[in-house]
Structures are given as C-alpha cells and as structure tokens.
Amino acid sequence: MTRDEELDPATGDLVMALARRVRRAHVEALADWDVTPGQARALRVLAGADAMRPSDLAEALRIAPRSATEVVDALEERGWVRREPDPTDRRATRLVPTEDGRRLVVRIDDVRREASQRVLDVLTPTQRRTLHEILAVVVGEDL
Numbered sequence: 001m002t003r004d005e006e007l008d009p010a011t012g013d014l015v016m017a018l019a020r021r022v023r024r025a026h027v028e029a030l031a032d033w034d035v036t037p038g039q040a041r042a043l044r045v046l047a048g049a050d051a052m053r054p055s056d057l058a059e060a061l062r063i064a065p066r067s068a069t070e071v072v073d074a075l076e077e078r079g080w081v082r083r084e085p086d087p088t089d090r091r092a093t094r095l096v097p098t099e100d101g102r103r104l105v106v107r108i109d110d111v112r113r114e115a116s117q118r119v120l121d122v123l124t125p126t127q128r129r130t131l132h133e134i135l136a137v138v139v140g141e142d143l
Contacts, residue, residue: 025115047105051094
C-alpha cells in the first residue's frame with residue numbers, strides 16, 4: 001500500500017461520528033413510544049421470525065441471555081410481546097410479538113427511516129447510493 005492509498009486517520013472518526021448522529025436521531029424518533037433502540041431491535045427481530053425461543057433471540061441480538069430476558073420483560077410489560085409454551089418442547093418458551101407489537105415495528109421502521117433520511121439529507125441521491133454501497137461492502141452485508 002502506497003502512502004497515497006493509506007487510510008486518512010480521520011475516516012474512522014467520521015464513520016463513528018455519523019453512527020452517533022444516526023443513533024441519536026433514532027433515539028429521538030423512538031422517544032414518543034418510550035422504546036430503547038435495543039428494545040426496538042429485539043421487537044423487529046421477533047416480528048421477522050413470528051416466534052422464537054429466548055436463547056435464539058439473545059443469539060440473534062448478540063447479547064447475553066440475561067440481557068435478552070430483561071429486554072423481553074420490558075416488551076412483555078408493554079404488551080408488545082407474549083411468552084407462550086413451545087409446542088415442540090413443553091419445557092421451553094417461545095416469544096411471540098402481539099398485534100400491537102407488530103404495528104409498533106412498522107411505525108418504528110418508518111420513523112427510523114425518516115430520522116436517517118434527515119441526517120443524510122445533506123447528500124445527493126447519488127452520494128446516498130454510493131454511501132450505502134460502500135457501507136454494505138465494509139459491513140459485509142447487503143442492507
């Protein structure tokens with residue numbers, strides 16, 4: 001790698017600053033429902049799976065099972081998730097999003113998208129597409 005090809009040291013700082021700005025916009029957008037980003041993410045995962053065991057949710061969120069239990073407790077308390085017996089293993093429990101939870105996921109996705117749009121409005125449509133393509137390569141996913 002030549003000197004011209006080296007990464008500008010500020011690039012990582014800029015990526016982190018963008019991530020913080022987008023996260024802050026998402027937190028503000030979620031404030032109307034008193035939902036944390038972690039709870040919103042868990043609810044989105046559950047809504048995409050229809051039903052799953054708590055251990056599978058913890059794995060999908062890459063968090064400790066105890067942390068997943070705390071998130072689910074909060075979601076259940078708000079009426080967005082319910083626990084039910086697993087029909088394939090009576091010792092196990094499944095987590096199922098309620099209809100209110102599913103509706104909330106749709107609303108959350110809408111406000112998160114709008115919040116991200118506001119942050120990225122300084123970019124042209126071409127720049128937004130390029131940013132998406134670059135981030136998808138770096139993250140290793142097609143978001």
